[in-house]
Amino acid sequence: MRCPECGREMRLSKEESIESFKGSQVRLSYDVYRCDGCGSSYVDARSLDEAWKKIWDNYEKTNCIPSPADLRKARENLNLTQEEIALLLGRTKSLVSKLEDGSRALSDKLLESYSNYIIPGGDDFISFVNAAAVQGRISPDDRDRIVDKTGIRRLNGSDS
Numbered sequence: 001m002r003c004p005e006c007g008r009e010m011r012l013s014k015e016e017s018i019e020s021f022k023g024s025q026v027r028l029s030y031d032v033y034r035c036d037g038c039g040s041s042y043v044d045a046r047s048l049d050e051a052w053k054k055i056w057d058n059y060e061k062t063n064c065i066p067s068p069a070d071l072r073k074a075r076e077n078l079n080l081t082q083e084e085i086a087l088l089l090g091r092t093k094s095l096v097s098k099l100e101d102g103s104r105a106l107s108d109k110l111l112e113s114y115s116n117y118i119i120p121g122g123d124d125f126i127s128f129v130n131a132a133a134v135q136g137r138i139s140p141d142d143r144d145r146i147v148d149k150t151g152i153r154r155l156n157g158s159d160s
Helices: 045-062 068-077 084-091 093-101 108-118 120-132 140-150
Strands: 011-021 023-032 041-044
Touching: 023 045, 041 045, 041 140, 068 093, 068 108, 084 093, 084 108, 084 120, 084 140, 120 140
Parallel strands: none
Antiparallel strands: 011 023, 023 041
């Protein structure tokens, strides 16, 4: 890469820095282009993004945060659409789509909903659907349709 200041060839080097992340100190390693002629330096944005992604991925693994693929798989295991999950969560289909493609991270509240109800499925999920109906987030008809679509038997055994 040529220096935008003086036009000389820049050399690539690795740099590290300590940054704060989720209340902890983390070490980032990224590429920097340096010009020996004029002293200019430029951080390679792609390598910095990759360094932060590694930090985030490690955080997700360490803290058992479901991946976007896990979120999609949980929804598909319940035979539900993004619209239906969004309705249950009181969010938009757009947000569910972004969670499933990894362009948005789970908030603490959404993490709780996915971890405690959607991913486990079964009776936990049915309780979540029933609570959404009681709280007025979904109609009784939506509740019945969603429960029927999942194929999960109701807690009270009423669909036998």
